[in-house]
Amino acid sequence: MTEKTRGQTISTVERAADVLNAFTELDGADVGVTELAERLDLSKAVVHRILTSLRVKGFVELDEESRRYSLGPASLSLGLTFLQKIDVRDQARTFLRDLSDGTNETATLSVRHGDLRMYVDQVTPSREVRMTVQLGHPYPLHAGASSKAFLAHLSEGFVDDYLSRPLEPLGSLTITDPGLLRKDLALVRSRGYASSLGERQEGAGSVAAPVFGHESDPVAVISVCGPVERFRGEIDEIAPVLLESTRMLSRRLGRGS
Amino acid sequence: MTEKTRGQTISTVERAADVLNAFTELDGADVGVTELAERLDLSKAVVHRILTSLRVKGFVELDEESRRYSLGPASLSLGLTFLQKIDVRDQARTFLRDLSDGTNETATLSVRHGDLRMYVDQVTPSREVRMTVQLGHPYPLHAGASSKAFLAHLSEGFVDDYLSRPLEPLGSLTITDPGLLRKDLALVRSRGYASSLGERQEGAGSVAAPVFGHESDPVAVISVCGPVERFRGEIDEIAPVLLESTRMLSRRLGRGS
DNA sequence: AACGTTATTCCGTTGAGTGGAACATAGTGG
DNA sequence: CCACTATGTTCCACTCAACGGAATAACGTT
Structure with a gap:
C-alpha cells in the first residue's frame, strides 16, 4: 500500500x-x-x-x-494524550523492570502502527556499558528482533504485502532478502522469540517476544537488548526468562476487559 | 507576559x-x-x-x-521524542509506585513549562473508587496541589508576574484572589507540601511536594490524590510519606550529572 | 573593524487556500 | 421504502495570503 x-x-x-x-x-x-x-x-x-x-x-x-x-x-x-490509550504500557512496566534487573540489560517495549513500530518505554540497567533506545523513533518491521517479533505474528496477507515491497537496509547486517526473512520468521514462530545481532543497529544484540491481548495480532513486543558482544552468548539464557514475562503479561491483558 | x-x-x-x-x-x-x-x-x-x-x-x-x-x-x-529529555520520569517511577502502594491512592508526576504544567505519569491503586488524571493536559499554575507546589518554589519575579494576570477559575473552589493565594503559597513553603480539596477538579483531593535537581526551580512535582471525601482525613498521614519520597528523589537527581 | 554565518523581514507577484454551495453518503424515523 | 437530517467531501471562481529572492539585522570570529 x-x-x-x-x-x-x-x-x-x-x-x-x-x-x-x-x-x-x-x-x-x-x-x-x-x-x-x-x-x-x-x-x-x-x-x-x-x-x-x-x-x-x-x-x-x-x-x-x-x-x-x-x-x-x-x-x-x-x-501523552495518545499514550493514554496504550494501557499495555502501564501493565508492562513492572515486567520491564524485572527483566532488566534479572538480565542486567536494557528491557524495551514497542508498539506497532501499520508498517512501523516504535519503542514506547525502556528500563536500563545500572552498569557502565549499556544500551539505550530512541523512544518514539519509527522503525520498519523487518529489521531487528522486536520488528521481527511483530512481523512473525501478523496475518499472512499483511506479511505478503509487506515483503512485496523492497526491504530497506538500516545497516550492512539488515536482512533484505524476502526469502531469508520468511525463513527467519518461521523460526521466530516455532521458538516463540526473535533474536538479532546488529540487524537494526550495528553493535546491538536483542531478543524479543510478542505480547498478546484478546486479538490475534500482538499488542506489543518486549525485548531485552544490549551490546552485541555480550549477546552472542546471552541469548539462550535470556530467551526463557523473556518468554515467561511475555506469557504472564499476555495472560493479564487477555483477562482484562 | x-x-x-x-x-x-x-x-x-x-x-x-x-x-x-x-x-x-x-x-x-x-x-x-x-x-x-x-x-x-x-x-x-x-x-x-x-x-x-x-x-x-x-x-x-x-x-x-x-x-x-x-x-x-x-x-x-x-x-516520546520530547519525553526522552525528561529523565526525572524514569527516576520517579519507583517512588510513584511505592507511594501509590503505601497510601492506596493515585500518585502522579507533573512537569512545568512556562505558565502551565501537565501530568506526565501516574500510578493508580487497585481499588474500585480511585482517581485517574489526564496525562498531557495543560493546567495553570494556581489551581490544585501540584500547581501550587510549583508556584510556591518559583522566583518572586515569576510569581509576581503570574499573579498580575487574572486567575481563571477551573471550578467554584479555585482560588482566584491573588492575596489569598500568596498566603497559601507561604504556607506551602513553610510546610514543604501543598494540599488542595477540589481547587482544580471538584471532588478531588490532593497533596503535592516539589522535586529539585541542581537548579533552584523544581524539576517536577509529585502528588498523591484521590476522592475528596477520603482526603479530608488523609492529608496529615500522607504528607510525611510524600515528603520523604520527594527528598530522596531530589537527593538522587542532585547527585547525578 | 571587516568578515562569514545565520536569522529575520520586505515586497511585488501569483498561485494556492478559501468559503459558499453543490454533491455524496450515512443513518433515522415515519 | 423513501423522505429527511446530519455529516463528510468536492467544486470552482475569487482573492488574499504565502512565496522566494534579496535586503537587513544580529551574531560570533579572526
Whole structure:
C-alpha cells in the first residue's frame, strides 16, 4: 500500500508537518533555520515562518540565546494524550523492570502502527556499558528482533504485502532478502522469540517476544537488548526468562476487559 | 507576559496547529469534521483539508467506518521524542509506585513549562473508587496541589508576574484572589507540601511536594490524590510519606550529572 | 573593524487556500 | 421504502495570503 493520498490537501500544512517530523528524525536535538531548510529543501523564509507559527502554538520552542529551535510542550501534550490509550504500557512496566534487573540489560517495549513500530518505554540497567533506545523513533518491521517479533505474528496477507515491497537496509547486517526473512520468521514462530545481532543497529544484540491481548495480532513486543558482544552468548539464557514475562503479561491483558 | 507574538506567521499553519491542539483538549477522543469546524470556528472545507494533510503525514488517523478522526503515530513520536529529555520520569517511577502502594491512592508526576504544567505519569491503586488524571493536559499554575507546589518554589519575579494576570477559575473552589493565594503559597513553603480539596477538579483531593535537581526551580512535582471525601482525613498521614519520597528523589537527581 | 554565518523581514507577484454551495453518503424515523 | 437530517467531501471562481529572492539585522570570529 503506497499511501492512498486521495482527497485534497494543503501543501502548507504538509510542509509544517514535515518540519515537526524533522524533529523526531533528529531525535529531539535542537536545530537552526538554515539546517532545517536544507534538510527539507524549503526556503529559509518559509521554514522561519512555519517555525514562528508553531512556536506561537507551543509546538516548538526557541532558545533566544542560541537561536535554535526544539520541541515545545504542545508536542508533549499530543504524545501523552495518545499514550493514554496504550494501557499495555502501564501493565508492562513492572515486567520491564524485572527483566532488566534479572538480565542486567536494557528491557524495551514497542508498539506497532501499520508498517512501523516504535519503542514506547525502556528500563536500563545500572552498569557502565549499556544500551539505550530512541523512544518514539519509527522503525520498519523487518529489521531487528522486536520488528521481527511483530512481523512473525501478523496475518499472512499483511506479511505478503509487506515483503512485496523492497526491504530497506538500516545497516550492512539488515536482512533484505524476502526469502531469508520468511525463513527467519518461521523460526521466530516455532521458538516463540526473535533474536538479532546488529540487524537494526550495528553493535546491538536483542531478543524479543510478542505480547498478546484478546486479538490475534500482538499488542506489543518486549525485548531485552544490549551490546552485541555480550549477546552472542546471552541469548539462550535470556530467551526463557523473556518468554515467561511475555506469557504472564499476555495472560493479564487477555483477562482484562 | 501576553505572548510576544512578534515575527511573521502563516495563518494556515496556525489553523493546523489549532486542529492538533483540539485533540489534546478533547483528551484524545475521536472527533468529526463538523464538530471540529464549529469548535475552532473554521469552515468545514478547511478543517477537512487540514485533516487530510495531517493524515498523509501520520499525525491523525481516519477511522473509515465512523468517519471520525483521532491522533496518529506521528503525534506519539513527537511526544516520546520530547519525553526522552525528561529523565526525572524514569527516576520517579519507583517512588510513584511505592507511594501509590503505601497510601492506596493515585500518585502522579507533573512537569512545568512556562505558565502551565501537565501530568506526565501516574500510578493508580487497585481499588474500585480511585482517581485517574489526564496525562498531557495543560493546567495553570494556581489551581490544585501540584500547581501550587510549583508556584510556591518559583522566583518572586515569576510569581509576581503570574499573579498580575487574572486567575481563571477551573471550578467554584479555585482560588482566584491573588492575596489569598500568596498566603497559601507561604504556607506551602513553610510546610514543604501543598494540599488542595477540589481547587482544580471538584471532588478531588490532593497533596503535592516539589522535586529539585541542581537548579533552584523544581524539576517536577509529585502528588498523591484521590476522592475528596477520603482526603479530608488523609492529608496529615500522607504528607510525611510524600515528603520523604520527594527528598530522596531530589537527593538522587542532585547527585547525578 | 571587516568578515562569514545565520536569522529575520520586505515586497511585488501569483498561485494556492478559501468559503459558499453543490454533491455524496450515512443513518433515522415515519 | 423513501423522505429527511446530519455529516463528510468536492467544486470552482475569487482573492488574499504565502512565496522566494534579496535586503537587513544580529551574531560570533579572526
